Amino acid sequence: MALACDLVYAADDAKLLAPFTSLGLHPGMAATYLLPSRGGINLARELLLTGRTIRGEEAAREGLINRSYAREELLEKTLEIAGSVAANAPIATRLTKIALKSAHNDLEEALKWESLAQPVTMTSKDMLEGLTAHRERRVPKFTGS
Template identity: 65%
Template sequence: MNELLVDRKDDGVVLITLNRTDMRNAMTDTMTAEWRAVMAELRDDRQARCLVVTGAGSAFSSGGDLSWIGERGTEAVPRLRDRMLAFYRTWLAITELEIPTIAAVNGPAVGAGLCVALACDLVYAADDAKLLAPFTSLGLHPGMAATYLLPKRAGARLAAEMLLTGRTVSGREASDKGLVNQSFPKNHLMSETEAIARKIAQNAHCHAPHQSSPQPRPSRPGSRADVGIPGSARDHGLRRHDRGPDRPSGKAHAQIHRLLII
């Protein structure tokens, strides 16, 4: 069974469905590996114009599959940290795509699952969807860039309340408070979201010319860069690697490093 369903439509819209309904679409090792592969494919897909991510069944995602933490209780902290960093970077790779990205939050979006939704450029939710970040109540440091994405979307006060208390926010309240772009009745969520995605894809009406030799690619029409949208979490330092003279240093580098630490 594929834990990610990928539907490439003729109009350039790509629909990814998290498909592990027996675990409420928890982000398992298998799903994470499939996500990594799909993100790599989409980076080079010149036909893709917009990406929509949603969940199968009644949930968007219940977050990371934490079962392995108990199984690895005797493992050294540095190895556990490296594993978590790899997990975060794999899922946050959605911020590296050139095409606009949309989350359709059809049901509960919990912890890391909520963060992946918030990492998209646009977020739409069912009115009765439940959004929560219960890291602290589970004895975990808020990971998956939660301490960046939540205040970026909805401001510091709501972010602090959600992170410190773990309280649940409905899709309707999330829309009222700016955590998501808009909420819809659950039965209308996908049709409304797909209509928005089609509009975005239609705006990207031109194809960049094919290049036979490796060269820096121009931004594709309708991409983030083409319409002036920053690359979300990526451009704010959630991706840390050696970049020669542009590599952040000093205080900025320390801040980036802290965002990635669990």
């Protein structure tokens, strides 16, 4: 399930595994799609074909997760990151999530999407608030409009 999330964090000593084949099962839950897209085909092959367990530190190093933290810091750090994301302009964040999920096939496709999405944010009250707050050196108060 974590593979389907936008951001993934784990404790340094967390155990991550996809033991399907070692249990006699074909991978499920879109693991054959999500694991290669997140951690690369080589890591996906190794984890899916062997059922090997990796720790959070290695998962972060391999790009399978965003970062790992000491277990006692994990909740605080992830709540801080979640707060940072939640504090951003909702419309811009939503459109950025769509763009990242779209996995554009080439530069031209990405530029086309951006040429459609950016004007939406440029006409928002949130953009004006963001620019004003930046100029006034204060935290913006976004409303999603």
